[in-house]
Amino acid sequence: MTNTDQQASLTYTSYLALDEVLAAQRPRSDEHDELLFIVIHQVYELWFKQLLHELRHLQRRLAAGDTAHAIRALRRALTILKVVVAQIDVLETMTPSQFTSFRARLDAASGFQSAQFRELEALFGRRDEGMYAHYPEGGPERERIAVAMASPSLYDSFVEYLGVRGYAVPTGRDVREQAKPSPELQRVLLRVYADDSGEAVVAEHLVDLDEGMQEWRYRHVKMVERTIGDKSGTGGSSGAHYLRETLFAPAFPDLWAVRSEL
Numbered sequence: 001m002t003n004t005d006q007q008a009s010l011t012y013t014s015y016l017a018l019d020e021v022l023a024a025q026r027p028r029s030d031e032h033d034e035l036l037f038i039v040i041h042q043v044y045e046l047w048f049k050q051l052l053h054e055l056r057h058l059q060r061r062l063a064a065g066d067t068a069h070a071i072r073a074l075r076r077a078l079t080i081l082k083v084v085v086a087q088i089d090v091l092e093t094m095t096p097s098q099f100t101s102f103r104a105r106l107d108a109a110s111g112f113q114s115a116q117f118r119e120l121e122a123l124f125g126r127r128d129e130g131m132y133a134h135y136p137e138g139g140p141e142r143e144r145i146a147v148a149m150a151s152p153s154l155y156d157s158f159v160e161y162l163g164v165r166g167y168a169v170p171t172g173r174d175v176r177e178q179a180k181p182s183p184e185l186q187r188v189l190l191r192v193y194a195d196d197s198g199e200a201v202v203a204e205h206l207v208d209l210d211e212g213m214q215e216w217r218y219r220h221v222k223m224v225e226r227t228i229g230d231k232s233g234t235g236g237s238s239g240a241h242y243l244r245e246t247l248f249a250p251a252f253p254d255l256w257a258v259r260s261e262l
Contacts, residue, residue, distance in 0.1 A: 036091075037091075040090060045114065047083065048117055048119075055154065064164070070202055071198070074205035078212060081209070081213065085215055118145045127149055127176065128178075132145040149176065152175045155179045165199050167188050168188065181257050182254055186254050186261075218247060
């Protein structure tokens with residue numbers, strides 16, 4: 001077959017693998033609303049995949065000191081995050097009774113088990129072995145999360161970027177540990193903002209990203225409270241109680257700490 005024949009045989013359906021994608025929704029009941037629940041969460045996973053792709057690209061651009069392309073990557077990630085948050089509006093059209101009508105069919109399945117979201121949390125700097133404790137040892141999901149938690153976070157990549165751009169940033173932080181506010185780094189950030197150039201734009205977009213992630217967490221917990229109240233979540237989680245514990249934990253504590261000094 002020639003290249004021309006191969007190109008001619010490629011269709012919208014085959015390029016996007018639509019036969020597989022559209023066959024991937026397999027409700028376990030006849031309840032009308034279960035299809036919506038499945039579609040929304042599958043779309044979430046696709047967006048999580050894209051966010052991981054974009055944010056890892058961002059880390060490479062930051063490591064290279066490439067301000068222009070780092071800003072572009074941040075703007076795309078921010079736009080995707082806004083779409084992810086907006087999807088909650090669709091999920092909230094489902095009433096508690098509509099969800100209850102098929103909830104028992106989920107068995108132990110839970111969004112708590114989303115390995116991709118755990119990777120995102122690790123990329124945002126969360127360091128908590130409990131994030132992968134319930135995954136089987138030796139399994140690919142546990143390994144991916146563990147690797148993400150042992151790798152530089154966005155916070156670490158930003159500090160590296162500032163160093164590449166000529167700022168005297170603190171070094172030697174163990175990337176496996178949760179980032180804590182650093183007075184030394186905050187003094188550097190005050191100089192960054194005083195210079196008011198590309199590095200300050202990157203910093204502000206990272207604040208936007210951090211705020212967007214916190215908005216997602218808030219909207220998510222309110223959606224869960226609205227749907228199941230304080231019932232235990234599927235998959236063994238404590239439901240809304242667990243989600244509330246993750247609220248308002250900044251990924252870039254130093255960028256928030258310097259606000260009162262600017």
